[in-house]
Amino acid sequence: MKEKITPARVSAWQAALECQVTVNKIKKGLQANHTEPGKDGKYSLKDIVLALTPGSSLEQKAKEARFQRQIEEAELAKIERMERRDLLAPIEKLLAYAEDVLTKCVSSIRHFPVEQRYKDQAIALLRATEFNPTGKGGEKKS
Numbered sequence: 001m002k003e004k005i006t007p008a009r010v011s012a013w014q015a016a017l018e019c020q021v022t023v024n025k026i027k028k029g030l031q032a033n034h035t036e037p038g039k040d041g042k043y044s045l046k047d048i049v050l051a052l053t054p055g056s057s058l059e060q061k062a063k064e065a066r067f068q069r070q071i072e073e074a075e076l077a078k079i080e081r082m083e084r085r086d087l088l089a090p091i092e093k094l095l096a097y098a099e100d101v102l103t104k105c106v107s108s109i110r111h112f113p114v115e116q117r118y119k120d121q122a123i124a125l126l127r128a129t130e131f132n133p134t135g136k137g138g139e140k141k142s
Contacts (some may be wrong), residue, residue, distance in 0.1 A: 009042040019052060026051055102126060 012030065016023040029051025030043065037043055043051075054060065082088045109122045 008045050009038065009040060010045065010048065011037075011042050012048075015043070015048040019048070021052065 010018070012023050012026045016026050019026075026048065030047065033047070033050055035043065035047045035051065079088065105126055106123050109119050109126075112119065
């Protein structure tokens with residue numbers, strides 16, 4: 001006749017001693033998994049193992065997404081604060097200003113007393129330079 005196998009059950013304190021962790025860590029993991037002790041006040045080994053391992057990959061991804069969202073919200077709030085303090089300029093104003101500066105430079109070059117070929121070279125160089133307010137990317141138009 002086959003012997004009936006009874007699953008091993010241990011208390012949180014016994015599990016903490018065996019796994020060399022604190023009882024609080026075991027209990028915190030058990031609470032996170034919504035695990036209640038049995039009638040004998042003990043937990044199955046499966047419950048203890050699940051309490052000591054990090055959450056499922058889906059839970060981990062959700063946690064990371066929440067943290068990423070908090071980081072993005074903080075960055076957005078920082079930008080909004082800077083805008084309210086007039087520390088940031090709207091890109092449209094920067095582009096309009098750059099266009100005015102370019103026009104004035106070209107006008108000054110055209111009226112400068114040098115040979116026409118030098119004027120043309122300087123103007124071509126100015127027009128080939130890309131205005132990039134973000135500071136990323138190349139300096140020349142392709």
